[in-house]
Amino acid sequence: MPGMVNFARMNGLGNKILVVDMRGREDRVTPAAAIALAGSAETHFDQIMAIHDPRAEGTDAFIDILNNDGTGSGACGNGTRCVVQALAAETGRKRFLFQTVAGLLQAVKHEDGTISVDMGAPVFDWQRIPLSEDFADTSRIELQIGPIDAPVLHSPSVLSMGNPHAVFFVDRDPMTFDLARIGPMLEHHPMFPQKANITLAQVTGATTMTTRTWERGAGLTLACGSAACAAAVSGARTGRTARKVTITVASSPNRQALTIDWRETDGHVIMTGAAEWEWAGHLDPETGAFTREPLASGAAAS
Numbered sequence: 614m615p616g617m618v619n620f621a622r623m624n625g626l627g628n629k630i631l632v633v634d635m636r637g638r639e640d641r642v643t644p645a646a647a648i649a650l651a652g653s654a655e656t657h658f659d660q661i662m663a664i665h666d667p668r669a670e671g672t673d674a675f676i677d678i679l680n681n682d683g684t685g686s687g688a689c690g691n692g693t694r695c696v697v698q699a700l701a702a703e704t705g706r707k708r709f710l711f712q713t714v715a716g717l718l719q720a721v722k723h724e725d726g727t728i729s730v731d732m733g734a735p736v737f738d739w740q741r742i743p744l745s746e747d748f749a750d751t752s753r754i755e756l757q758i759g760p761i762d763a764p765v766l767h768s769p770s771v772l773s774m775g776n777p778h779a780v781f782f783v784d785r786d787p788m789t790f791d792l793a794r795i796g797p798m799l800e801h802h803p804m805f806p807q808k809a810n811i812t813l814a815q816v817t818g819a820t821t822m823t824t825r826t827w828e829r830g831a832g833l834t835l836a837c838g839s840a841a842c843a844a845a846v847s848g849a850r851t852g853r854t855a856r857k858v859t860i861t862v863a864s865s866p867n868r869q870a871l872t873i874d875w876r877e878t879d880g881h882v883i884m885t886g887a888a889e890w891e892w893a894g895h896l897d898p899e900t901g902a903f904t905r906e907p908l909a910s911g912a913a914a915s
């Protein structure tokens with residue numbers, strides 16, 4: 614279907630997001646368009662969140678998530694908060710229910726401007742993460758990189774938050790690791806048949822943690838919301854932290870934080886944090902050609 618659609622350049626803790634309005638159309642943002650948009654300095658992004666008409670009763674929208682290499686994803690925490698920010702500004706509503714290929718996501722915008730997303734329950738079964746080897750206990754699997762007797766990273770907790778994650782607990786600031794070199798090796802490790810998001814997590818207290826993530830299909834990003842959820846769940850699961858933690862995302866501007874609550878009552882993971890609007894434009898979902906709207910005078914990130 615020809616024609617340009619509206620999009621907004623946004624971010625969640627620095628995680629670069631394009632929110633694209635595909636409502637009223639049958640087509641989708643193509644992988645080729647995603648790669649073209651990622652290749653431009655102005656529109657370079659980590660994830661596209663394409664808002665489509667609802668496909669299930671009771672939901673507000675279907676969200677198609679694309680990484681900057683054109684691949685798809687079932688979850689994007691920071692991007693979901695950006696979608697809520699955009700739709701709340703458009704409609705004045707505070708509560709939303711979205712569908713992705715991985716399931717349903719409930720979200721709410723609070724009076725203080727922060728947004729909570731119910732990211733669902735984590736999945737620990739090795740076949741559903743998925744892993745290529747049978748592990749009865751996925752809270753600490755046999756996997757390491759570096760010298761056999763002095764590994765750089767080892768024994769990650771692995772899980773799915775709608776997308777596959779490996780969390781390596783480290784004993785110093787995650788910024789001191791060469792994640793640009795280590796990340797791609799682990800993302801593409803044969804243990805992960807659908808690849809994996811790779812997170813370094815330093816526990817700094819019973820309710821605090823610092824993380825940094827190499828994202829599957831997107832590379833080194835400033836922040837990753839589903840990875841923060843994965844780290845929080847892994848911290849509690851291995852007895853390192855409480856179920857409710859503040860995650861400082863080391864790579865985000867000013868080391869911003871997310872609150873993650875692995876809720877006792879139903880096992881769902883609730884992520885709370887900010888989302889920021891940057892600028893708007895129009896794009897062709899087939900090719901990725903785009904134009905940028907001039908910033909209205911006095912416009913501010915909401």
Ligand SMILES: N[C@@H](CCC[C@H](N)C(=O)O)C(=O)O
Nearest residue numbers: 686689690691776837838839
């Ligand atoms: N930035 C996202 C996660 C994006 C998806 C990921 N790269 C994947 O393919 O699994 C977040 O905030 O959760």
